[in-house]
Amino acid sequence: MLKKISLLGLTCLLSSSLLAQKPALIPAPTKAIYPQGAYALNKSIIIAGPKNEALATSYAYLTDKLTRIAGRKVQWLYDQGSVASLAAIRFKLNPTADASLGNEGYQLVSDVKGVQITANKPVGLFYGIQTLLQLLPKELESAQPVTGVAWKVPYANISDSPRFAWRGMMLDVSRHFFTKEEVKRFIDEMVAYKYNVLHWHLTDDEGWRVEIKSFPNLTVKGAYNVKKEGHFTDFSKPLPNEPRTYGGFYTQEDIKEIVKYGQDRFVNIMPEIDVPGHSMAAIASYPELSCTPDAVNYQVISGEPFIDWSHGHPEALQDNTLCPANEKVYTFLDKVMGEVSSLFPFEYIHMGGDECPKNYWDKNPQILAMRKELGLKNSQEVQAHFVRRLEKIITSKGKRMMGWDEILEGGGLPKSTAVMSWRGMDGGIQAAKAGHEVIMTPNNHVYIDLMQGDKAIEPPVYKTVRLRDSYAFEPVPAGVDAKLVKGGQANLWSEQLFNYRHLQYMTYPRSFAIAEALWSEPANRNWDNFIGRVEAHMARFDVAQKKYAPSMYEPIIAVKRNTNGELMVQLSTEISGLTIHYSFDHSFPDQFYPEAKGSVIVPKDATVMKIVTYRGNKAMGRTIDLTINDMIKRAK
Numbered sequence: 001m002l003k004k005i006s007l008l009g010l011t012c013l014l015s016s017s018l019l020a021q022k023p024a025l026i027p028a029p030t031k032a033i034y035p036q037g038a039y040a041l042n043k044s045i046i047i048a049g050p051k052n053e054a055l056a057t058s059y060a061y062l063t064d065k066l067t068r069i070a071g072r073k074v075q076w077l078y079d080q081g082s083v084a085s086l087a088a089i090r091f092k093l094n095p096t097a098d099a100s101l102g103n104e105g106y107q108l109v110s111d112v113k114g115v116q117i118t119a120n121k122p123v124g125l126f127y128g129i130q131t132l133l134q135l136l137p138k139e140l141e142s143a144q145p146v147t148g149v150a151w152k153v154p155y156a157n158i159s160d161s162p163r164f165a166w167r168g169m170m171l172d173v174s175r176h177f178f179t180k181e182e183v184k185r186f187i188d189e190m191v192a193y194k195y196n197v198l199h200w201h202l203t204d205d206e207g208w209r210v211e212i213k214s215f216p217n218l219t220v221k222g223a224y225n226v227k228k229e230g231h232f233t234d235f236s237k238p239l240p241n242e243p244r245t246y247g248g249f250y251t252q253e254d255i256k257e258i259v260k261y262g263q264d265r266f267v268n269i270m271p272e273i274d275v276p277g278h279s280m281a282a283i284a285s286y287p288e289l290s291c292t293p294d295a296v297n298y299q300v301i302s303g304e305p306f307i308d309w310s311h312g313h314p315e316a317l318q319d320n321t322l323c324p325a326n327e328k329v330y331t332f333l334d335k336v337m338g339e340v341s342s343l344f345p346f347e348y349i350h351m352g353g354d355e356c357p358k359n360y361w362d363k364n365p366q367i368l369a370m371r372k373e374l375g376l377k378n379s380q381e382v383q384a385h386f387v388r389r390l391e392k393i394i395t396s397k398g399k400r401m402m403g404w405d406e407i408l409e410g411g412g413l414p415k416s417t418a419v420m421s422w423r424g425m426d427g428g429i430q431a432a433k434a435g436h437e438v439i440m441t442p443n444n445h446v447y448i449d450l451m452q453g454d455k456a457i458e459p460p461v462y463k464t465v466r467l468r469d470s471y472a473f474e475p476v477p478a479g480v481d482a483k484l485v486k487g488g489q490a491n492l493w494s495e496q497l498f499n500y501r502h503l504q505y506m507t508y509p510r511s512f513a514i515a516e517a518l519w520s521e522p523a524n525r526n527w528d529n530f531i532g533r534v535e536a537h538m539a540r541f542d543v544a545q546k547k548y549a550p551s552m553y554e555p556i557i558a559v560k561r562n563t564n565g566e567l568m569v570q571l572s573t574e575i576s577g578l579t580i581h582y583s584f585d586h587s588f589p590d591q592f593y594p595e596a597k598g599s600v601i602v603p604k605d606a607t608v609m610k611i612v613t614y615r616g617n618k619a620m621g622r623t624i625d626l627t628i629n630d631m632i633k634r635a636k
Helices: 001-021 055-070 083-085 122-135 180-192 253-265 282-287 293-297 327-344 365-374 379-396 424-431 467-471 500-507 510-519 525-546 628-635
Strands: 029-034 039-040 042-050 073-078 089-093 105-111 114-119 153-155 156-160 164-172 197-201 268-275 348-352 399-402 417-420 438-440 485-492 554-560 567-574 579-583 599-601 608-615 624-627
Touching: 029 365, 039 105, 055 073, 055 122, 073 608, 089 122, 105 122, 114 122, 114 579, 122 153, 122 156, 164 180, 164 510, 180 197, 180 253, 180 500, 197 485, 253 268, 253 327, 268 327, 327 348, 327 379, 348 379, 348 417, 365 379, 379 399, 424 438, 467 510, 467 525, 485 510, 500 510, 510 525, 554 628, 567 628, 624 628
Parallel strands: 042 073, 042 089, 089 114, 164 197, 164 485, 197 268, 268 348, 348 399, 399 417, 417 438, 438 485
Antiparallel strands: 029 156, 039 153, 105 114, 105 156, 554 567, 567 599, 579 608, 608 624
16 A cells, blocks of 8 residues: 555656656747646637738748648737737737847747737747747647647746857858758758858859859859769769769859748858868869969869878868969959859858968969069968958958958958857957957867767767767857857858768757857756757657757767776766666677776777667667777777
């Protein structure tokens, strides 16, 4: 009898605990109170809101989710305040602005009367809708109608606004081309987590992706290379007879369509035309843009090695730079930037400026003559001269210029130019102290193309950025005027992205962490709480059949030798609540195998260590095979 009472008490306690769980919102809102209870959506519901063209897409998306997936019958009332009380969901624009909400903030109240979302601007209502969608059951993410679900909105009182105005994601479509529909999908997925800037990397050595009518060969030739499979940058050099059919580009009509698609979702799109380096696609199309006579033989790069990084800086094996001493280059850029500026209404154009090899410049007669004429001391000052000329071109088109932090080198950068700091935070600190606006994108926190778990199991890249590294991102370093830090962004380079499924794998869950760093106040951020919310969103992704990485469940591995020369493996976890189990006999460990606590000494005859994590009786991570040869390399 006592056991039955105890079990009944435990059941009640668990039920109470589950009811008391807070909604798993990402990013965490500024202020939120969750009273006990939930508002149930009837089979037929009324939604009231202002008739506003800027909200048409948002309204349509919400209606589709509620009708097609949740099976609700929806009726809209527009600008009918006298009967708005009949509505289950109500949208309202403040007649007098609430200063605490700013331009993008919103207030969401869910109670016995239904759901009301209030904002100063349409964009605030849009973000309120994103929060409402997250409050609804995970089954809403299904692509097909779902039955048997209690469609309820938990009671909530949320007042929310972003910490930073610039909450960006960069998508590189140059190394691997993503279709117009895939770019739209990327926009849809980023706005769900309140990102508002798409930095679109449109040109590089491997492909020129935007139609320029003044220079048609940029897309006739520059948009295509040879399809290879394997590890990018290790591919064999293409043979002359291999077809150059892999790639693609966006017509100007495509660009306009995607820009409008972003605008309908309150996303600004910033194009990047990467110069003077990273320009092989342009040079292969128009060799006269190069300083190097052999450029007439150049082809668009297909992933074969052509930059030497062994010196700690890039040295080109083929000259992939536009020639700063050639006036044709500035005529080219004037026309390109003119067409680009007409396609993108956003105030910024990104000119790249990163990783520009200068070994060809150091010996080129044209550039050496220009250095002498202009009193430039070295090739870095040559690039600074190029950047200043390009800034005048971009400004003449009514735009502002932005570039990677290398554009600070050589001096003389116009104050109106914004700097994107990617090599850590130092470039951003230097730029802000010089009065430049800054976007923080440090590669050790927000480069989501890098490995996110152990190299024994992740697709190989040169560096690891774990989920915890991304969650530790703080855009405003000490001693910097916060007003000059516009925000930050996640950067997704596509050297190793061969398809959209892998794009999702690399993006999630790290982009959740970066979204929270850019939207939420630091006081509202907590690692363990965040992980609980991440797991809830992974469950939503499972319903949506979106891909994500399970790397946070997998162990952090360190190898060293003890004083006896034996190999020792130190295993730890990124998140709490996991146990680590292992074997050395080629069998597959489970929760009944030895648990790794502290250092594990490797038997002298072992050839492989298999490692897996568990939470209770459930395997959480993938099984990792750590070979002895790998251990020996790590221990050095």
